[in-house]
Amino acid sequence: MATLLHIDASGRTSRSVSRDLSRRFVEAWASRRPDDRVIRRDLAETPPPLMSEAWIAAAFTPPDRRDAAMRDALAWSDGAIDELAAADLIVLGAPMYNYGMPAALKAWVDQVIRVGRTFSFDLARGDDPIEPTLSGKRLVVLSSRGEFGFREPGPRAARNHLDPHIETVAPYLGVAAADIRTITVEYQEFGDERHAQSRADAEAAVEALVGELAGPSVRGA
Ligand SMILES: Cc1cc2nc3c(=O)[nH]c(=O)nc-3n(C[C@H](O)[C@H](O)[C@H](O)COP(=O)(O)O)c2cc1C
Known part of the structure; x- marks a missing residue:
């Protein structure tokens, strides 16, 4: 059994193209692999x-020296990291806002990339002291x-600062570069034939990608 972490970040709860694609992906996956577990994380809802003074101070205090307030400051992060750690496949609905990611998605990234949980920091490693600790996940x-x-x-x-x-x-989410697959709809604001074609292409690509990945195992083994 595999675990999917289904994340949406669009502020639109209706008419959202990225939500529609992520829903299609997860539904197509579930129809092939109904026993797989889906964890839902709606970042708009x-x-x-x-990030706050309290969060940063708590995150950089060793766990055995944190007081109750510090543990409280990290509670949301702990929950989100537990979900991420449990996931084999992250399905991320991510619209482009102002040439980058929505603020809610960036806030999620800030909550889950955390020293001692998703990366280690060791100056003994010289000029490359930061090392991700999760691995083996796929990202769609x-x-x-x-x-x-x-x-x-x-x-x-x-101008594309979202995909890069x-x-x-x-890597800090446990995903190697080769394990990222991206499907994109363009021209949404034009609402013309080019958008309709781009959307139809993306919907077909979602079906094809589910067919490719939802084999005997998430890793495609
Ligand atoms: C606040 C906001 C900022 C946006 N910024 C950009 C942008 O910089 N570049 C772009 O191509 N589209 C931009 N768009 C258009 C969205 O990327 C487009 O509407 C997309 O479909 C939104 O995703 P959704 O349909 O899942 O909500 C922006 C839309 C919003 C609401």
Whole structure:
């Protein structure tokens, strides 16, 4: 049995393209592998807390020296990291907002990338002291943009800070670069034939990706 962590970050609870794609993915997966477990994390419905003085102080205090207030400051993070650690596959609905990720998604990233939980820090490693501690997960990014041409060599590729950011933080989520798959709808704000085609292509790609990944095991073994 595999565990999926189904995350959505769009502020739109209806009409959201990324939510529609992530729902399609999870439903198609469940129809193939009904015994798999799905953990749901809706970041718009329940936004993560932002980084604070208390959170940072608690995170950088060794666990055996944390007081009750510090443990409380880290409670949301602990829950989100437990969900992440349990997941074999992360299904991430991630719209582009202002050329990057939605603030709620960035807040989730800030909550789950934590010293002692998802990375270790050791100056004995010289100039590369940070090492992710989770591994072996897959990440499926299902995204939508209002404009177009964000993937290389598109005309707006240099403005795309969403996909590169996700790729940069993925190792801290336990995902190697080769295990990221991204399906993107473009032209959403145009609402024209190009958007309809992009969306139809993405829906077909979602079906194909589920067919590819939902084999005998999540790792495709
Ligand atoms: C606050 C906000 C900021 C946006 N910024 C961008 C942007 O920088 N570039 C872009 O191509 N589209 C942008 N869009 C359009 C969204 O990416 C597009 O509507 C997408 O479909 C949103 O995802 P959703 O359908 O899952 O809600 C923005 C939309 C919103 C609401």
